[in-house]
Amino acid sequence: MAKGISLVVNMVKRKLKTQLALVYSLLIVIIIACISTLATIVMNETFENYIKQAQTIKKDELIHNISQQYDATTQRWQMDGIHTIGMYALNEGFIIQLSDFSGTRIWDAKNHNMEKCKQIMQTIDQRMEQSSLRDGHFTTKQYPIKQGEQTIATLSIQFYGPFFLSENDFQFIQSLNTITFAIAAIAIVLAIMISFLLAKKICSPISETIALVNNIAKGDYAIKQQEQAQTIELQELLTSAKSLCKTLQENEILRQQQSADIAHELRTPLTTLSTHIEAMMEGVWQPTQERLQSCQEEIERIIMIVKDIECLYDFENNHLTLQKENIDLYTLVQKITTNYAIAMHNKQIQLHLSGRNCMVWIDRHRMSQVIINLLINAIKYTPENGCIDIRITQDKEYTYLQMQDTGEGIPNEDIPYIFDRFYRCDKSRTRQSGGAGIGLAIVKQVVLLHGGSLHVKSELAKGSCFTIQIPNKKNTQ
Numbered sequence: 001m002a003k004g005i006s007l008v009v010n011m012v013k014r015k016l017k018t019q020l021a022l023v024y025s026l027l028i029v030i031i032i033a034c035i036s037t038l039a040t041i042v043m044n045e046t047f048e049n050y051i052k053q054a055q056t057i058k059k060d061e062l063i064h065n066i067s068q069q070y071d072a073t074t075q076r077w078q079m080d081g082i083h084t085i086g087m088y089a090l091n092e093g094f095i096i097q098l099s100d101f102s103g104t105r106i107w108d109a110k111n112h113n114m115e116k117c118k119q120i121m122q123t124i125d126q127r128m129e130q131s132s133l134r135d136g137h138f139t140t141k142q143y144p145i146k147q148g149e150q151t152i153a154t155l156s157i158q159f160y161g162p163f164f165l166s167e168n169d170f171q172f173i174q175s176l177n178t179i180t181f182a183i184a185a186i187a188i189v190l191a192i193m194i195s196f197l198l199a200k201k202i203c204s205p206i207s208e209t210i211a212l213v214n215n216i217a218k219g220d221y222a223i224k225q226q227e228q229a230q231t232i233e234l235q236e237l238l239t240s241a242k243s244l245c246k247t248l249q250e251n252e253i254l255r256q257q258q259s260a261d262i263a264h265e266l267r268t269p270l271t272t273l274s275t276h277i278e279a280m281m282e283g284v285w286q287p288t289q290e291r292l293q294s295c296q297e298e299i300e301r302i303i304m305i306v307k308d309i310e311c312l313y314d315f316e317n318n319h320l321t322l323q324k325e326n327i328d329l330y331t332l333v334q335k336i337t338t339n340y341a342i343a344m345h346n347k348q349i350q351l352h353l354s355g356r357n358c359m360v361w362i363d364r365h366r367m368s369q370v371i372i373n374l375l376i377n378a379i380k381y382t383p384e385n386g387c388i389d390i391r392i393t394q395d396k397e398y399t400y401l402q403m404q405d406t407g408e409g410i411p412n413e414d415i416p417y418i419f420d421r422f423y424r425c426d427k428s429r430t431r432q433s434g435g436a437g438i439g440l441a442i443v444k445q446v447v448l449l450h451g452g453s454l455h456v457k458s459e460l461a462k463g464s465c466f467t468i469q470i471p472n473k474k475n476t477q
């Protein structure tokens, strides 16, 4: 049956809502039709049995009443009584005939009123034909009338068998069938209406999801307030579509932000360069060694920013594979710090390197970049006569690099964003010092690619402490 239903429903392409409503309605109509048919059959059967019993009782009463009309002392029948009983029986649908033991007719309904007998038989015939109950026909049955052990007469009863309906019975069963039909029809109409409402309710989150996805396709990421779906899977679908929308929106904002940031970062050195060259071309400025040197520095700065952006792009898009090897992190840090000794000396910054030799599975070039970026920041943001402490430690699983400075510190509200691209706590200050806000974003990408993590603690005017944690073993790419 399920196959049949799906065949009917699948014949034409329809909306899910219509399909669901059709399937529900079809199922409900079938169920209601089955139930009402069954109820009608059971009701008719029960009513039939009740009528049969009632008619048997009536026949027994008839026989008993007739036998009461015999006077044993005079051995005569009371004809008035028999007549009354016979006419009453005729009105009830029983045509009786009483004969004595020799076969002589004592009383006969047909002899008495043939017209009425015919009319009653015709009415019963018509009624039974109209009713949905079982077919039957008129039969005659003989019943002995006894006085003690002796049979004194025979009563023939002609009736519609196995049973028949009186006018009242007929009306009753007709109204019962009409009521059952009406209830079934009302139930079907209600069920169809409820099916459509239910299908609409089920499909509304799907429609909302479709609308949402269509809006996303058009570039509209606004999420409207939607009602909760009652079905877990549909709610999950809606939630996933919303989170997709949110992610795309964030990516779009990030993309626009990134383009604006790149343009912003490049504009300053390019404008400086353009003004300088223009002034020299117009003869306002002499192209002295010092001025050419300044232009060269701006070009260097542009190249550096572009290189950083390229590098970050490669990291973020997994275009880079790490060339990992077993490296002593302590020795690596020692070498790098030596290269920055002059820079530290210029600001009278003290460097303390502590810890021990720790072998760790890293990409030498990329990890050097991490250490350099952190060290450059520490030098950049630490005032003269400050101090930088680097500590290398290791436990069973991880190697830790901790870099603590006595710099100006990072405001609490900026800490969550300092690893974001182009983020700078104090824009004007860092522009002067040359930072584009990419250094820490690169640090984060490299550390994450190594399967590690990084944390920062900072206090304004006291200093910052960056901690990097990297797995010792060969458990990442």
Ligand code: ADP
Binding pocket: 373, 377, 378, 381, 405, 407, 408, 409, 410, 418, 423, 424, 425, 426, 430, 434, 435, 436, 437, 438, 439, 440, 441, 464
């Ligand atoms: P930048 O090139 O501007 O230094 P980074 O990504 O390296 O960019 O750093 C982001 C921002 O974090 C910096 O602009 C600076 O405000 C802050 N910062 C990073 N390191 C330190 C530090 N050691 N002390 C104080 N502020 C720091």
